[in-house]
Amino acid sequence: MKGKQIAQLGVPIGVVGVVLLLVVPLPAAMLDVLIVLNIALSLVVLLTSMYIKRPLDFSVFPSMLLVLTLFRLGLNVASTRLVLGDGYAGQVIDAFGHFVVGGSLVIGLVIFLILVVIQFAVITNGAGRVAEVGARFTLDAMPGKQMAIDADLNAGLIDEDTARKRRADVAAEADFYGAMDGGSKFVKGDAIAGIIITIINLVGGFAVGMLQMGMSAGEAIERFSLLTIGDGLVTQIPALLMSVSTGLIVTRATSEGSMGETASTQLTQSRTALQIAGAAAIALALVPGMPKPPFLLVGAALLLAGQRIKARDAAAERDLALAEVQQVATGGPSADTPEALIEQMRVHALEILLAPDLVDMVGSGTDQDLLARVRGLRRKIAMELGIVVPPVRTRDSVDLPRSTYVVKIAGVEVGRGEAPGGRVLALGDNLDGIGGTPVVEPVFGLPGKWIPAELRHAAEMVGATVVDRVSVLITHLGAIIDANAPRLLSREDVRVLTEGVKQVNPSVVDELVPSLLTLGEVQRVLQGLLAEQVPIRDLSRIFEGLTLRAKVSTDVEGLVEAARSSLGPALAAPYAHDGVLRVITLEPSLEQHLMEAMRPSDGGTQLMLEPHRMDHLLSTLRTTAAAGESSGREAVLVCAPVLRAALRRTVVLALPTLPVLSYSEVTGAGLQIETVGVIHDAQAIAARG
Missing domain, CATH: 1.10.8.540 (FHIPEP family, domain 3)
Known part of the structure; x- marks a missing residue:
């Protein structure tokens, strides 16, 4: 049997074996093996939880917690059966009852109670509370994370596969923390069950020893109490390891390395803290009555660690200074050379100017790096429109007001907006109770507020869409590029x-x-x-x-x-929904009249209509298109191929977003056509009236 098949069958067989533990008597030797296996598995889970980089890397932990808890309770039942039935439950329990606690009932009870208090009152309660809060906040943050993924996808920073994977990670994270919230209750229940089982074993063993085995009260207490304490310690130690594992899992924050790597990096980031702690330890050694060797040893070690961090920081500063010197030595021409002046004179095809307080948007993290998002936007536009957007020059300008950015094409300003630092843009209708600066979103004209970043969760709770400031700028830049693609x-x-x-x-x-x-x-x-x-x-x-x-x-x-x-079909397909293309058509007499009104000009053919007919045509189109949009039935205007270009030049004056297609473009797409409106001839209507 292959290893993969063994792995697939291992857990189901193990669960069935745990169930059998509850009903089938075990020999003492087999119980020893299973107890050792229980301790080893708990230790493996603990170490694994310390070495993972994020909780989702150990997503099977809630299920493992349930299975190992059931396994441990099964061992409790099996050991209780042997203790009460034979007065002997194997060498492991006997060793814990005699050697570990020195054969003393009092010491054993004290150690057992200490372990129970540590697990039940400290670790389990804390882990349960953290798991509950983590589950609630993870579920509350899901909409914001999904919108952030959509924003990255729309900006071209990630592709569809990456977006799908990140959405799955968000859903898996919510499921994981929800499962951990319930899984922490297993640990708490296990601690309570351990106390109850120990009490039952003590009372039951005393009764069995005196009533069935003919022992005196002292002999029964000595024999069965030590076995019970040994059994309790054997099961409480793995339970304590699982409780610690649960606490480590639910308290892990996002990091780039394992727990050991992160702790080592963060604890040694301040040499001053280490030196002060070392000096304090040495000072305590001078207090009369204090043992000097331990304090001096620890203090010296802390001072040595602080000195090594100081040398490391000095080396890093030297390397940085050397890099700056090399950059200056090998840099471009000075500001007053002809080459530099020519470079400054050059008009860039596309340019972003940032106020000085917005410079932090460049290079402030993977998700917030403006330059990376611009590169992603260029890829997105190349895939959608088929043009290669020229490199976007980004620079600061002291002439701009605070928090302002400007987009220029060929040196001419085509867009301006704001992106205040430390704030996010909340878009919605229920923002009156949230403090912020009212603003109109520059692309879609939606009302919103620039709110402090710490109020992001409050805005999401009232149903607002929250967008970071880099996404606002990138969305604005994308709309500008779409509108000015011919110029670029x-x-x-x-x-x-x-x-x-x-x-x-x-x-x-x-x-x-x-x-x-x-x-x-x-x-x-x-x-x-x-x-x-x-x-x-x-x-x-x-x-x-x-x-x-x-x-x-x-x-x-x-x-x-x-x-x-x-x-052909590629033109009509984007406007179809579920294979249905909704169209607005022209009355044949009106279409004939429009073709007769076509006149050539330098900018292409134009429609030379009487003013009242032109007004009626545009107003009727506006009304029909608005009626379709209000009912969720967006439509396109179709006409004869010879008329399409001239009609579009007229329609764009009143309805710049209404697509105008020809009959050949619509019929060749293989779509189902649904007419939502017909534009009639004003003169024919007047004649009929």
């Missing part, structure tokens, strides 16, 4: 993207560039697609559509429509 797509970016397509599909690139279109014309087409929030990841298919259209005309509007047509 440079000619050089188009060349790099084209070279990437050429590596996997050289024929389509060779046929299009530069034979039919220049890079500049391709750039204008891609910018036109990005302006309508159309991803350009599938460049091979886009280039194929452009190749066919460019042989007929190089008009940019026609090229954009050809590219959209080549993408």
Whole structure:
């Protein structure tokens, strides 16, 4: 049988064996083996709980606690049966009753009571309280942790698999602390059961010795009491180890190493504390009557440890100073050289300016590091839109007000917000009772408050969504990049993207560039697609559509429509829900009139409508779209392919977020079409009226 199969069968067989202990008599030799196994298992659990880095690494502990408690109680029953039946329960219990306590009933009772008090009154009560509080706060913190994971996922800092794993860890942590809250009751009950069993054994042994074995009262007390105390010590020592293990598990905080490593690092972080403690120990040795060797030995050891920490800190400071000197020696040009001035003059495509008090957002931890979150956002946008966002230059500016950040594109400010230090943004409707600074969220326009970080839990309890300040900035930056994607797509970016397509599909690139279109014309087409929030990841298919259209005309509007047509179902699919696409259509007479009103212009075809018809068209669209959104039925506007571009330029003036698709884009997606509204012709309505 393989080791894995043995491991799978070991626990079930062991549980069945524990149940058998309660009903089947055991020989004394077998009981000795099981008692030693019980002590060894408890010691292994204790050491394992000390070496884990986080509680979830020992997630089986609550179940192990139940199984080992049942095992220990089974041993109590088996040993009681032997003590009362034979007056002998094996060498282990006999050794604990005679050798460990010196054969003294008084000493044995005192040691047993001390162990019970330590376990029941100190460790068990404390561990139970910590487990209860930990379970409650872990459950209360679950929504905030889930939102933090969603924020990291939306910012591109983590991928979907990592987010799924972290969500599972959050759920597992809540389940673990909930199980530990109940598991701590096992330990408490075990301590009570040990006391009761010991009392029963004392009384039962005294009665059995006198009534069945014909012993005198003194002989019965001496024989059965020592066996009972030995049995109690044998079971209370593993119980004490399990209680300590429970306390260690529930009191562990997040750390990067085991308990020993963390304790060693943190206890030696202050040489002053060690030196003062060493001096105090030596001073106590000078008190008359005090034994000098122990105090002098401990004091000298503390002073030596403090001196070694001082030497370690001095070496670290020297290394840091040397690194700073090397950085200055090998650094860039000084501020007044032509190279430095040229670098300062250069206009960066994308730039974040931070007020001086916001500089701590850069490099303040894995989850809060602004630069790492920006890198994640660039990856996310590349996967969604298909463009490579230029590197984001981040620098401080003394000209900005406190807690203010500014986003610039090509040197022009396009966004501004606040991210005060030590605060988090709470978004919700029930924030009146929480102190903070009212603010309007910069992306979605939601009302909120910048509240102190220590009030985060209070805000979550009233149903608010709490976002850290780095996430606020990253979300704002992401919205700005989405809105300005056409401006960020440079000619050089188009060349790099084209070279990437050429590596996997050289024929389509060779046929299009530069034979039919220049890079500049391709750039204008891609910018036109990005302006309508159309991803350009599938460049091979886009280039194929452009190749066919460019042989007929190089008009940019026609090229954009050809590219959209080549993408086909990918345009309608994002707006569908459960395979259903809800659409707003135009009355045929209105659609015909709009096509007749199309006029060419430098910016593409435009609709030249009478003012009353234009007002009626936009107001009706606004009303129909709003009605769909209020009922949770968001829709898209569909029209003839030849009309789509001109109609979108008109609709975007009043409804910038309403998608406008053509019939060919909708019908090619294989979706179920549901009409939620029809826009009628104002003149036809007036004629019918």
